[in-house]
Amino acid sequence: MRTQIAINHTKPYDFSHMLRVHGWAALHPFSYLPDLDAFSRIEQLPCGQVVEMVVSDAARSRLPHAEIQVQVAHPARLDRTDRSYLISSVRHMLRLDEDLAPFYVLCREKGGVWKNLDAGQGFLLRSPTLFEDMVKVILTTNIQWSGTKRMVRELVQQYGEPLWRDAARKTFPTPAALMRDTLDVFQRKVHLGYRAAYVYQLAAEFAEKPEKFLALADPSIPAGDLIKQLLAIKGIGNYAAASILMLLGRYEYIPVDTVFRDFVRQKYQLELPINQQAAVNLYQEWGHWKYLAYWFDMYTWEPS
DNA sequence: GTCCAGGTCGCGC
């Protein structure tokens, strides 16, 4: 059976750009489908069936407005709960409810390479759940991107739920799924290095107190308070906390890592060793939008 | 074989 769902919205949204610039779609259970200008994802629905959804933009030639289209192939019929789950998770992944208008105002004032971003750029992909995004961020620390992809792949293969028509493709594991094994067994099945204990402990906390993490999505909590709460979690330092904040839809902090340091050193001709505070201050004028400013500063930069 | 990665922790000062 096939189901197609259209998600309408009115804001400028550059779907294609989102897919191209953000590596998140390369991590399982996402797949980037460049030929279709789409991504797919394996997901378990409330009814229990595990399906593949293909998400694309039906109006890609008519920027800036996108018409998000979700196609699902499934073995049994979908009920109302499944459909609303699909819609809400896609809206979350694409951040359709985020308002980047204040950022675009700053971009227009800035001019130059910034002046065209308001055609719907800046909606960085995220996972349906905070758990998945937090695990993935931990798996980007002190490792190359190829290593991140491998570790996420192992996690999905070992602990995900299989797709109904292709058991080799699986969902991202729930915290409960990881808890079915002891830490010892977990470490043997997936090779996360010293990060295994961090991921396992995070899963345990999510399984025990999911509401504690859901509370982090509250937009009324000051970003600084969120950072403090995130830093209290083992395995999450300044870089990871700032990255997770972005995935929560808050762009006030810049994740300072080797990529950031290398970029600002080259573009702004900073001398080694990099003064971290001075580097971050380059984006001070962007206020609550520092992360997106840094992101586009990097992706629009062409080294001479 | 050797080095080290989109960092973080825990220690000693």
Added chain:
DNA sequence: GCGCGACATGGA
């Protein structure tokens, strides 16, 4: 509060 070595693993 700040500097520094250790940390698991596999790709480069």
